[in-house]
Amino acid sequence: MTVQLEDVTVHFGRTCALEGFDLSVAARETVALLGPSGSGKSTALKAVAGFVRPTRGRIRLGGNDVTDLPPARRGIGVVVQQYALFPHLRVADNVAFGLRAARKPKAEVTRRVGEMLEMVGMASYGRRFPRELSGGQQQRVAIARALAIQPSVLLLDEPLAALDAQLRADMLGELQKLRREVPEIAIVYVTHDQSEALALADRIAVMRDARLVDIAPAAELYAAPPSAFTASFLGGAN
Ligand code: ADP
Ligand code: MG
Numbered sequence: 001m002t003v004q005l006e007d008v009t010v011h012f013g014r015t016c017a018l019e020g021f022d023l024s025v026a027a028r029e030t031v032a033l034l035g036p037s038g039s040g041k042s043t044a045l046k047a048v049a050g051f052v053r054p055t056r057g058r059i060r061l062g063g064n065d066v067t068d069l070p071p072a073r074r075g076i077g078v079v080v081q082q083y084a085l086f087p088h089l090r091v092a093d094n095v096a097f098g099l100r101a102a103r104k105p106k107a108e109v110t111r112r113v114g115e116m117l118e119m120v121g122m123a124s125y126g127r128r129f130p131r132e133l134s135g136g137q138q139q140r141v142a143i144a145r146a147l148a149i150q151p152s153v154l155l156l157d158e159p160l161a162a163l164d165a166q167l168r169a170d171m172l173g174e175l176q177k178l179r180r181e182v183p184e185i186a187i188v189y190v191t192h193d194q195s196e197a198l199a200l201a202d203r204i205a206v207m208r209d210a211r212l213v214d215i216a217p218a219a220e221l222y223a224a225p226p227s228a229f230t231a232s233f234l235g236g237a238n
Contacts, residue, residue, distance in 0.1 A: 008057035035207030077151030092126035
């Protein structure tokens with residue numbers, strides 16, 4: 001399903017977190033949002049998810065205007081660090097949450113939860129509570145929860161940041177596999193890690209000071225950075 005942000009501006013009081021932001025992500029496409037801390041990456045993602053309301057502009061999913069819809073009615077899989085697991089629910093119930101909300105049959109919920117926990121290497125943790133898990137384990141459960149509802153749009157905000165190198169490589173492999181197995185999925189992937197963006201994204205959008213600076217296919221962006229900012233950002237140790 002296509003994801004469109006049209007001239008989206010988000011103010012938090014006097015802070016302008018996103019300014020006149022335009023982005024269109026096609027079904028089957030993965031776009032990485034790359035940029036320094038505070039450049040508005042998470043705000044752009046939260047606007048699509050419905051966690052923040054644009055001051056101006058529209059959000060469209062599959063062509064439909066969802067700007068006024070609450071998050072739960074957007075049918076999106078979201079992994080946003082600030083929106084952690086439900087602390088009072090066991091791991092399996094966290095992963096089952098969206099499936100139950102969609103009134104899926106019990107047998108299907110059980111099967112799907114098992115598959116998802118297996119995928120992220122957490123099959124034996126279903127009865128634990130989030131507080132009994134490490135940060136990295138919680139993050140893996142959050143990914144399982146996002147994918148459980150088989151979303152046609154997946155929003156990931158630094159999803160691998162809490163993981164060690166080996167797990168990060170494993171989960172990157174799982175996300176690549178997901179793209180092959182669910183080819184119609186559109187993914188918006190926020191990261192400060194260039195290697196993740198290169199491994200996963202069809203196009204990379206570079207952000208600075210609440211604005212989109214450049215957007216281009218990854219190889220093109222590296223071969224011929226369209227702006228001095230992008231050249232220095234990609235060249236730096238980000
Ligand atoms: P990034 O994800 O690129 O690090 P953010 O989108 O989180 O950037 O933040 C962009 C700007 O908006 C920053 O200046 C940040 O301090 C500000 N901001 C983000 N969320 C809030 C909020 N809930 N209240 C006030 N300011 C916010
Ligand atoms: Mg952020």
